[in-house]
Amino acid sequence: MSILEQIKEQVISGNANKAREYTESAVVEGLAVSTILNDGLIAGMNVIGGRFKNNQVYVPEVLMAARAMHTGLAVIKPLIAGAGLKEKGVVAIGTVKGDLHDIGKNLVIMMLEGAGYKVIDLGVDAPREKFLQAIEEHHPQVIGISALLTTTMTQMKEVVAAVKAQCGEIRVIVGGAPVTPKFASEIGADGYAADAASAVDVTNRLLEATT
Ligand code: B12
Incomplete structure (x- = not known):
């Protein structure tokens, strides 16, 4: 083997x-x-x-x-x-309230860190307020939201709306097995990725577009 x-x-x-x-x-x-x-x-x-x-x-x-x-x-x-890459930007990412799945989110974090981003991990079961608090404290350019349950993906819409209301310039990316590009655009997210490597591509693209 x-x-x-x-x-x-x-x-x-x-x-x-x-x-x-x-x-x-x-x-x-x-x-x-x-x-x-x-x-x-x-x-x-x-x-x-x-x-x-x-x-x-x-x-x-x-x-x-x-x-x-x-x-x-x-x-x-x-x-x-640990490749000593220069920090490209700050991303705060968490799994929505009611959802305890974090394997995919942690992979996204690893890949983003590997690509040179500073990542703030908001953990699992993260309420809307936690995302807003992270904006105050860490000034991320990108917020990432993960959900693995069809019952919790509805939380994403609330988080996107709250984030955009607090700071219109922040880009929001979403992902997780039940999430689709169509759903992502319906809830007003700026980006969607089906896997951790694509999450890096989407983040790069969104930040290039703003600079
Ligand atoms: C592991 C697992 C668990 C573990 C979680 C452990 C942990 N620490 O994460 C445990 C046992 C705790 C668990 C519990 C439950 N689970 Co569960 N679980 C899974 C399982 C088998 C694998 C998920 C996983 O880790 N996949 C591997 C990772 C790498 O993939 P991923 O998460 O999709 O992430 C990738 C992409 O989606 C994307 N991505 C993910 N997040 C983000 C975020 C952003 C911003 C971006 C851009 C991209 C991105 O990149 C990732 C890396 O490539 C799935 C089945 C499946 N095949 O998905 C069920 C599954 C998600 N679970 C399910 C269910 C029902 C539950 C429970 C309700 C079971 C129960 N009856 O108690 C509970 C709910 C607990 C809760 N409140 O959250 C269902 C959901 C059904 C649905 N449609 O809603 C699934 C689909 C299984 C099934 N077919 O029934 N589960």
Whole structure:
């Protein structure tokens, strides 16, 4: 089994120690960080996602897989973020109120940091007020909003409206599995991305357009 398949398997089986070990080995072997991320860690999480959907595994297995994935992410995070890139801008990002999913948001954070942005993590279950407070404190150019539940994606509209009312110049990007480009434009967001790498592209584009 290749090292990427090993990483994937360890995430699927929720073995955090092994996921870390194999991720470390992959780094030592010189595999690209994006390959380790996409073909190892995320690939494993996608398998668990499918099984969860089909009721083949339940919440405890998913939590264990998420923990194993985070352990692997911790290994590669300094490689993505530690390239000493000049700060491009400030992005504040959180998962909306009522929603505890943060794996995708954390990936977006890692990729943005890797691309040279300072990122303020507003965590999960973040009410509208938390986004507004972050604007006061950190003066971000971009606000990112994540939602993974169809029941919580409606919160995004409220956050977008509140952010725009507080500061019309701030660009808002949204994402999460149930979010679509159509929904994003309907709620007045400036950008949408289907994955973490595209989130960086969209952020770059929005900031280029304002400068
Ligand atoms: C892991 C997981 C959990 C974990 C979360 C652990 C954690 N720390 O995040 C736990 C077990 C806690 C959980 C709980 C629940 N979950 Co859940 N969960 C998942 C699962 C399997 C994977 C999600 C994930 O991490 N995907 C991997 C990441 C990398 O992908 P992603 O989140 O989509 O993020 C990418 C993009 O969307 C984008 N992106 C994400 N955010 C943002 C933000 C911005 C600004 C941008 C630009 C881009 C962007 O970039 C990311 C990176 O590429 C999904 C199934 C699935 N396949 O999506 C269900 C799923 C999301 N969960 C679901 C449900 C129903 C629940 C529960 C209600 C279950 C229950 N009955 O208790 C609870 C709700 C808890 C709550 N209040 O939030 C449903 C949602 C259905 C729906 N349409 O609403 C799903 C789809 C499963 C299913 N098919 O039934 N869950």
